[in-house]
Amino acid sequence: MAARTLTINGTLISARSNETVLEAAREAGISIPTLCHLDGLSEVGACRLCLVEIAGSPKLQPACHTTVTEGMEVQTDTPRLKAHRRAIVELLFAERNHICAVCVASGHCELQQLAVEVGMSHVRYEYLSPDCSVDISHARFGIDHNRCVLCTRCVRACDEVEGVHTWDIAGRGTNARLITDLNVPWGEATSCTSCGKCLLACPTGAIFSRGSTVAELERDASRIATIVAARNERW
Amino acid sequence: MATASPREVPTDQANDKRLKILEATMKRHQYRADALIEVLHKAQELYGHLTEDRLLAIAHSLHLPPSRVYGVATFYHFFSLTPQGEHSCTVCLGTACYVKGAMELLAALEAESGLRAGSTSADRKLSLLTARCLGACGIAPAVIVDGNVTGHADPEVMRARVRALLDEE
Ligand code: SF4
Numbered sequence: 001m002a003a004r005t006l007t008i009n010g011t012l013i014s015a016r017s018n019e020t021v022l023e024a025a026r027e028a029g030i031s032i033p034t035l036c037h038l039d040g041l042s043e044v045g046a047c048r049l050c051l052v053e054i055a056g057s058p059k060l061q062p063a064c065h066t067t068v069t070e071g072m073e074v075q076t077d078t079p080r081l082k083a084h085r086r087a088i089v090e091l092l093f094a095e096r097n098h099i100c101a102v103c104v105a106s107g108h109c110e111l112q113q114l115a116v117e118v119g120m121s122h123v124r125y126e127y128l129s130p131d132c133s134v135d136i137s138h139a140r141f142g143i144d145h146n147r148c149v150l151c152t153r154c155v156r157a158c159d160e161v162e163g164v165h166t167w168d169i170a171g172r173g174t175n176a177r178l179i180t181d182l183n184v185p186w187g188e189a190t191s192c193t194s195c196g197k198c199l200l201a202c203p204t205g206a207i208f209s210r211g212s213t214v215a216e217l218e219r220d221a222s223r224i225a226t227i228v229a230a231r232n233e234r235w
Numbered sequence: 236m237a238t239a240s241p242r243e244v245p246t247d248q249a250n251d252k253r254l255k256i257l258e259a260t261m262k263r264h265q266y267r268a269d270a271l272i273e274v275l276h277k278a279q280e281l282y283g284h285l286t287e288d289r290l291l292a293i294a295h296s297l298h299l300p301p302s303r304v305y306g307v308a309t310f311y312h313f314f315s316l317t318p319q320g321e322h323s324c325t326v327c328l329g330t331a332c333y334v335k336g337a338m339e340l341l342a343a344l345e346a347e348s349g350l351r352a353g354s355t356s357a358d359r360k361l362s363l364l365t366a367r368c369l370g371a372c373g374i375a376p377a378v379i380v381d382g383n384v385t386g387h388a389d390p391e392v393m394r395a396r397v398r399a400l401l402d403e404e
């Protein structure tokens with residue numbers, strides 16, 4: 001694999017030619033915030049938290065979805081990027097009803113962690129306070145739409161790793177909602193194998209195991225990457 | 236009723252024929268998954284709206300997950316999962332029409348009909364809909380009533396037309 005040389009935040013780095021800016025940065029020990037990206041799944045570039053500046057391009061580019069090129073000059077932490085990231089996180093909080101104090105994932109939630117990382121002290125936008133439901137029709141799991149950030153990690157984990165595609169998103173804009181099968185309650189979705197991969201992939205407390213209470217839900221999203229890597233070795 | 240639309244004749248025979256046409260459309264596309272939008276278009280055109288049974292049958296035929304089919308059917312404004320009214324009035328909210336007062340026009344029609352944009356009256360007489368640019372910007376603001384475009388639409392004139400459709404016997 002051909003090598004590429006680039007700079008990230010002024011540091012000279014070499015990367016493989018098929019790597020993304022995100023991968024190259026991580027290998028060099030530079031962290032870029034992400035949310036919709038999950039190791040082991042395809043990229044959708046949906047959350048825009050990983051936006052970086054690339055010299056010569058007026059547009060910001062998503063690091064998870066941009067391949068490195070020779071001589072690329074990348075900035076990951078400018079005041080402009082910081083302001084955008086904070087705004088994105090605030091918008092995510094304003095869009096649904098995130099009440100960390102009563103959430104199963106509190107303390108183990110990627111959204112909560114991001115809010116800390118970007119220094120979100122308060123939300124400057126009006127809360128939409130949408131009317132969201134909680135579906136606990138499945139025997140083992142539940143989904144609380146109040147906490148869903150529409151990252152589609154569950155959709156991709158179920159489709160790409162379990163090979164099922166129980167989940168998808170219906171509607172658009174503020175009406176967009178995660179659905180199972182033909183918009184039936186999860187417990188009636190006949191395609192679901194109850195494997196729990198969507199639960200592993202979810203960054204927030206939206207998908208939870210039944211019976212877990214406040215701050216009890218700990219899970220390891222990197223297990224998705226482990227499963228994918230183990231499979232690739234076998235085949 | 237003078238203007239019975241095809242969807243107003245749900246006899247078994249008509250149903251059969253529509254199923255055959257839908258089946259032929261899928262066959263023509265070799266039941267390919269990427270023909271989903273064309274197939275949904277045809278189903279919507281044939282039945283006036285998409286029922287869950289129909290969506291499930293299409294998912295099976297094209298070997299697509301039901302959630303994907305449902306997601307696509309609810310993403311595009313063109314598709315409707317609820318029966319549409321006998322008459323339809325679509326107000327364009329594209330940029331040109333917006334600038335020429337489409338919002339006030341829509342507000343007037345909402346007030347006159349008591350309907351919110353995107354909904355159908357309880358008696359299924361009228362659906363009040365919106366669109367983004369009908370490609371008729373030169374005559375903005377544009378409104379389509381039962382398939383016919385009206386340019387330079389005047390709120391008072393449109394109000395009267397909507398009232399007439401609602402009051403029709
Ligand atoms: S439990 Fe497994 S099969 Fe069921 S929705 Fe989640 S990922 Fe898909």
Ligand code: SF4
Binds near residue numbers: 148152202
């Ligand atoms: S349920 Fe979780 S994984 Fe799925 S879209 Fe919502 S936040 Fe993302």
Ligand code: FES
Binds near residue numbers: 036062
């Ligand atoms: S992590 Fe790159 S866009 Fe979400």
Ligand code: FES
Binds near residue numbers: 372373
């Ligand atoms: S904006 Fe209304 S027709 Fe183009």
